[in-house]
Amino acid sequence: MIGRLNHVAIAVKDLAAATAVYKNALGAEVTEPTPQPDHGVTVVFVTLPNTKIEFLEPLGENSPIAKFLEKNPDGGIHHLCYEVDDILAARDKLKAEGARVLGDGNPKIGAHGKPVLFLHPKDFCGTLTELEQA
């Protein structure tokens, strides 16, 4: 069912510092910061040959990553995102297997403009897991 690893999301307090580490020390290709006010984050993508890293910095009040950064002041991996061909079929299969889908169970439009769902970390090896319609 799951296809490509679309991205690994890393939450950071200081996007400029994180970007500098990946650009200068690791020699990676990084994009300019993109504010996404609807999602409460500013995003930088690290473009790798086979997937991407997404740095997330809190934007505005009530950012969904604010609490995570209180617990992880150095930053840390926030979630993994897998692509699926049919997000509704994926949701129904997961529910049938007893896995918990977060929110009301209906896909939302994610940061890439595609339908996404988040799955409960306790059901997925302690890892917040996002599914994105491919």
Next chain:
Amino acid sequence: MIGRLNHVAIAVKDLAAATAVYKNALGAEVTEPTPQPDHGVTVVFVTLPNTKIEFLEPLGENSPIAKFLEKNPDGGIHHLCYEVDDILAARDKLKAEGARVLGDGNPKIGAHGKPVLFLHPKDFCGTLTELEQA
């Protein structure tokens, strides 16, 4: 400098349960467990079209992931691994940029039979980061 994301490593207490979730609920292709006594882990690979997930379960006493699982009893993402063409050149560049390389700074032979280095999480956005010679 960094190339492909070689893998995302997820540490778990119960490899069979983790494997079942990825195989049954997420419909992914998973390998048989491979004990790696020299590295203190038993490994299962989840094969994705563009990269892989590596589940790590402690093996024997003094497993390098035992403390991580004490802190994260549900499991969690343990490290990311990037490929580099020249691991010694990568190390020297990282040191010149002020990043901390773990251990004595000399590459060890990793779980895939290739030279690897681990980088300090505090210098890489709270993320334990492995470099593997491609």
